[in-house]
Amino acid sequence: MIRSLRGRLFVSLTAVVLLTGLAGGVFAHRWAFDEAIETQDSVLIQIAGLVQSGGLTGAQDLHGVDEDAEVWLIELGKTPQGTPEERQLWRLQDGMRDAARKGKPVRVVLRTRSDGSRFAVAQSTGVRDEIAGDMAFRTVLPIAALIPCLMLVIAFVVAGSLRPMVHLADELDARPADDMTALPLRDLPSELNPFVSSINGLLRRVHEMMEQQRRFIADAAHELRTPLTALSLQAENLDRVELPPAARERLAVLRQGMRRSKHLLEQLLALARHDATPPDRAPGEVMELDRAARGVIADLLQEAISRDIDLGFDRAESVLVCGAFVMFTAMIRNLIDNALRFTPEGGKIDVAIYQDGATAVLQIEDTGPGVAADEIGRIFEPFFRGQRPEGDGVGLGLSIVKRIVDRLGGTIEAANVIEPRRTGLRVVVKFPAAGT
Template sequence: MRNSLRLRLLLWLLFPLTVYVAAAGFMGYGNAQRTATLIQDNALLSSAKVMSGDVKWEGETLRADISPSAIEILSTPAGDSVYFRIGVIDGASIAGTSELPQRTPVSSPTWYDTVVEGQSVRAVSIIRTMYDAGIKQRVLISVGRTQMDRDATAARFWQPRLLNLMEIVGIAIVLMCVGLTFELRQLMALTNDLRDRAPDTLTPLSTARLQTELRPIVDAINQCISRIALQTAMQRRFIAHSAHQLRTPLTLLGAQLQYARRSDDPAVVKETLRAIHESHRSLVSLTNQLLMLAQAESADYDQFDGERVDLCELSTTTIEQLALHAQRRGIHLAAQLCQDALVLGNPRLLSIMIFNLMDNAIRYTPREGQVTLSIEKRDESLALTISDDGPGIAPDMRERVFEPFFRISTEEGSGLGLAIVREIVRAHRGQIVLAAAAQGTGLCAEVTFLALSRNGDVT
């Protein structure tokens, strides 16, 4: 349940709603308390005014005969106690209970809170000036009542409001659950579509009726499906081409064996065996290249384990291996190598990469031509460049020559050399670019890698 999207969305929606309900409930409670206090204060003031009217002169003495209506004004169903006190300011008490503390108001009337007999009491004080035969007296009338009815009135105001808020929360939860269930139907339909698909179905998912927020996810899935479809198509094409390439030498080998079996002439058998040997050699070479391409495609940069490789050493070794082959074809080999050409990688794969590039350059360079291998540092990278004097490759064909089995000439070969080179470069997180040679004719293949310093750090 912790990872439930529906539950997490519901919690994110309920959290601000709960905060709002709590704040509204708190403010509603305060408003109810103030309203109940205002009602009580008005009742106290009315009672005090009635009592002030009951104060009269009797001779030179003030007397108060409190009418029952003054007390009835403050009577409540909750059974609150009523206290009053009437007296002359700075003088004698006229009537009431002495337990009720009085406050002389600066301005009449004045409400205040006090305690009588251990109970919280709300009280009001007013002043009435009495005149008689030149005598002036200021009478202080104070009336108080306990606050049970005030609290009950506040509860009657607040509780319905609180219930309404809780009902709103309950209705919101139901609507949210229904809304989330309804809106997540498209996501569930998308899940069912993916689950019910056949293993070989790689058509993109439809985003026609999908919510805007979900479309980036589906777009990313569609991009992944497109990459898988492309990779699957490449693998199928590779398998089909491999089968076709292997079928031809195997068929030829079978025909040669049948011809040798039918012939009784030792010279014919010997010549046939030589042809069988050449077919076998070509078949083994093709198989090795297929295995090498598969190894290069599955190579992982992280598996190189930080092995440091000197491209200058590999290049020198490769030139020595191909020197005799180039000499037989009348081709001159040249090298321009820098110092500390260190990269992170697999020495065997990098050696094969250099060998294939050099072999291609020698194969397509005419007699008396030159193949040059150079390595130079460029800021934080190393550039390995192999250029030749051959016919070059048209710009629109330079990407296609990296496809397995693609060939643009009738020269002997399987069409896998540059495909292997590209996969090795990708495995080493490098880049390879084909361009016209600087002299205007021929081809220049440039491979760039991140360079390493002598202490093994990437520069």
């Protein structure tokens, strides 16, 4: 059973063409052959008529009829005489007969003249069949030549008719997973319309469901923020009160838990927010990538200094990119935050911003342990934190970064630094640079 519609159409149509061609060819051959034999019979009869009326005499006259036709006039006399074959012929009645001459089959017309002498006009059956076969073959030839042409036409027509379907599949394949825009209905054969409408309906429903989920996460995170802020305030108030050392220890654990929850809520909100921006609306303003990075570094410098980490620019060119300032800031903050979190005291974090042709490049490189080889493919998954989670991380930072990069039409790659006496993670983000 052929699964492809194109294959099935082509094979069945070709089979029909071949069968019809074959049947037509066989019948045409038959008819043409019989027709040719009949024509030759009537020629023999005409020759016999000419001989009988005295219009033709002597065997050599017959050579004029056709060099290859091999028609003989055999005089048989008034009584049986000559070779045994001639005697045999003499005994046959007048008319069209099958006989033999010189051991080979022939077709003969026997006649008796008014004076009682008999003659036969004979033609070799082999030659007759050959001539009839030739003629029949020439009738079949055009049919045989038409079949490959028809097959070619079928192949073109079938491929052409199914092309819109192939285009549609290619378009769907090439889509990013979150592109829910409806497929265009125009330019499509009407048979495909119900199918495409169903796909569009499904896309709409999936989009609504994703929207609902995103709203739920955003709402839940938002709702949880208020009680958590109240709890944090209470904990801070408690901090100011005189407490026994054991209670103070527990309070510290409690406050750390609250910090973590707050961070989780903020990350969830950020994820939902960046999910919501449709790709076509994201690139709004033109802004300086280096300015966004400078702001983030200034914010995080104090933390870096307190842990004796050398955080700074390795290369800082003025590069223009398209997109919302807050998106770039959120992205850079999450990346430098990771670098800070995973780099041990006394380490170094280098940030580089430069333009490479039409591409804006942001590179952040740290001297931390890097990511285990079997985990590096998963670090952009939500909530993935690997085997060595550090600090208050919840595993959402890189998912947020990835979404922002996707929205802004960029690419991101993370790779371990492989150099002697050095480890670390190098993250390279590339965007289309805005016109200089």
